[in-house]
Amino acid sequence: MSATAEPTLSRDDHRLSSWRGVVRQYDYHWTVYKRTWKSSIVSSFLSPLLYVLAMGVLLGGFVHVGAARLGGAPSYLAFIVPGLIAAQAMQTAVFETTYPVMGALKWHKSFWAQLASPLEARDLANAMLAFTLFRVGSTCGVYFLVMSPFGVFGTWWGPVAAWPATMLVGMTFATWTFAFSAFVEGPDSFGLIFRLGLIPLFLFSGSFFPISNLGPVLEWVARLTPLWHGVNLTRMLCLGHLDWPTAAINVAVLVVLLVAGWRTAVRSLTRRTAL
Amino acid sequence: MIHARDLRKSFTDKAGHVVEAVRGIDIDVRRGEAFGFLGPNGAGKSSTMRMIAAVSPVSGGELRILGRDPAEHGPAIRSRLGVCPQEDTLDNELNVFDNLYIYGRYFGIPKREVRERAEELLEFVQLTDKRSAKVEGLSGGMKRRLTIARSLINRPEILLLDEPTTGLDPQARHILWDRLFRLKQQGVTLVITTHYMDEAEQLCDRLVVMDRGVIAAEGSPLELIRAHSTREVSELRFPVGDHEATAEKVADLGERVEVLPDRILVYSDDGEHVLEQVHDRGLRPIATLVRRSTLEDVFLRLTGRTLVD
Ligand SMILES: Nc1ncnc2c1ncn2[C@@H]1O[C@H](COP(=O)(O)OP(=O)(O)O)[C@@H](O)[C@H]1O
Ligand SMILES: [Mg+2]
Numbered sequence: 001m002s003a004t005a006e007p008t009l010s011r012d013d014h015r016l017s018s019w020r021g022v023v024r025q026y027d028y029h030w031t032v033y034k035r036t037w038k039s040s041i042v043s044s045f046l047s048p049l050l051y052v053l054a055m056g057v058l059l060g061g062f063v064h065v066g067a068a069r070l071g072g073a074p075s076y077l078a079f080i081v082p083g084l085i086a087a088q089a090m091q092t093a094v095f096e097t098t099y100p101v102m103g104a105l106k107w108h109k110s111f112w113a114q115l116a117s118p119l120e121a122r123d124l125a126n127a128m129l130a131f132t133l134f135r136v137g138s139t140c141g142v143y144f145l146v147m148s149p150f151g152v153f154g155t156w157w158g159p160v161a162a163w164p165a166t167m168l169v170g171m172t173f174a175t176w177t178f179a180f181s182a183f184v185e186g187p188d189s190f191g192l193i194f195r196l197g198l199i200p201l202f203l204f205s206g207s208f209f210p211i212s213n214l215g216p217v218l219e220w221v222a223r224l225t226p227l228w229h230g231v232n233l234t235r236m237l238c239l240g241h242l243d244w245p246t247a248a249i250n251v252a253v254l255v256v257l258l259v260a261g262w263r264t265a266v267r268s269l270t271r272r273t274a275l
Numbered sequence: 276m277i278h279a280r281d282l283r284k285s286f287t288d289k290a291g292h293v294v295e296a297v298r299g300i301d302i303d304v305r306r307g308e309a310f311g312f313l314g315p316n317g318a319g320k321s322s323t324m325r326m327i328a329a330v331s332p333v334s335g336g337e338l339r340i341l342g343r344d345p346a347e348h349g350p351a352i353r354s355r356l357g358v359c360p361q362e363d364t365l366d367n368e369l370n371v372f373d374n375l376y377i378y379g380r381y382f383g384i385p386k387r388e389v390r391e392r393a394e395e396l397l398e399f400v401q402l403t404d405k406r407s408a409k410v411e412g413l414s415g416g417m418k419r420r421l422t423i424a425r426s427l428i429n430r431p432e433i434l435l436l437d438e439p440t441t442g443l444d445p446q447a448r449h450i451l452w453d454r455l456f457r458l459k460q461q462g463v464t465l466v467i468t469t470h471y472m473d474e475a476e477q478l479c480d481r482l483v484v485m486d487r488g489v490i491a492a493e494g495s496p497l498e499l500i501r502a503h504s505t506r507e508v509s510e511l512r513f514p515v516g517d518h519e520a521t522a523e524k525v526a527d528l529g530e531r532v533e534v535l536p537d538r539i540l541v542y543s544d545d546g547e548h549v550l551e552q553v554h555d556r557g558l559r560p561i562a563t564l565v566r567r568s569t570l571e572d573v574f575l576r577l578t579g580r581t582l583v584d
Contacts, residue, residue: 028381031369274331
């Protein structure tokens, strides 16, 4: 505490820009990630590959239908891989915005420590969503890379364009899940998300079979889910059979939901923390 | 430094009832002083501190911290404050050093400087040998010291301490008081809440006595004692159940008499003389004690209740 060189006094005179608000939390999220990345390997990288093996290769070996019934995919494996990656984006995003949000509010209380600094609720939400984007991007990126030697992608640029599409799907789910997690009292409500949200979406939004198999009514229900838009977009890009008007609708729906979810997430955390 | 007029805070609890935690208080804290809020649990101390820390929106009245309105300039105010909340918000999963380092980064302090500063502060709170330990395993006193170190990382102009020694053993309290004295000598403005009258007397230049959301009195510890109590207090202990009846027999011996469940307090300027007269009247207390008046007596006088129940 002695007076050595004159210290620079870090003082803010205004609200931080959104960018700086996130950058100041980089060290926090990086330190936590360095501690936890090993334990996330199984859920992020290993189990998706088991799905590919079990569903795509072993189960897919029994599936012999024409490409026309598989959205133009030459094999069931090529059909299912884009669907699985889009679903993985959703799962990763939901995982990163449920327990981590509750932990920051209730267990390790990092939100409360951060709120005593110049950061605001908006900055905390943004940083956690940015970290989620990193997790979704890296998980799906590895998925695409690992799958590329197996001839499931129609063109080289297909998966490159599909990668940001999976991030878009992931973040649509991340923002709304964040808003929910900051709203509910405790983690018991998360069971609701997993059982009534994730699992039905995963099974019936076109990841495993074309939604036309559902029959006309349920097909329309499936079309209303954000995951279907994500799966459809990712698959069209991966297979190289792009129907531009449909792709535009998929992107528009996801972007609108993402922006609305983001605002809701910030508002939800602001309300939760303004005691 | 801090200026409040008719400051209010109310909460709506889960059942929908409105709880008025702070009901119109006026305070002025000056640069370099140690200012205290003394009051029992539920008095509204933490609610006030959280408003001053610019994390809790004001429900009514006027509040200026370092000349700024917290509703408008929260980030600017918080960049100049150090905060030790009543319940610590240390990250249990990170080690001691990382808790300081990461927190410093929230303030935008450059990496190299925040590292140097963290080492200095560990030295200051005597935690250098715990540098790489997980926070989870630290004792209560160590966690408090770490919280204080963390709150100093941005070289704050005002340090807010909400019940800094509650729950600590006497030795840990004394270490902490010593560090707070040093900070005061370095010119840091301290704002402290406590329900320990000895802590208020030791640390505070000036304080307010707070009860049920309002301020009952204000002044230096000595001024408060002079204004609201006598020089000495004679404590008389009789067999259980006798206190009410006996109190009437000694009521005229002092300026004032207080009956507590376990003893009678007689307020006068000469405590020994009171004891002599008690004996002259043929009363035989089990135990007696003469002491100087404290802030506890001030609180009892002002509110009719004791500080720690
Ligand atoms: N978040 C809250 N919601 C509802 N009531 C609260 C909340 N925080 C404090 N209170 C109530 O406000 C009153 C004052 O509390 P507090 O400021 O913590 O007092 P102190 O710190 O002096 O013990 C208490 O009755 C408490 O129950
Ligand atoms: Mg309190």
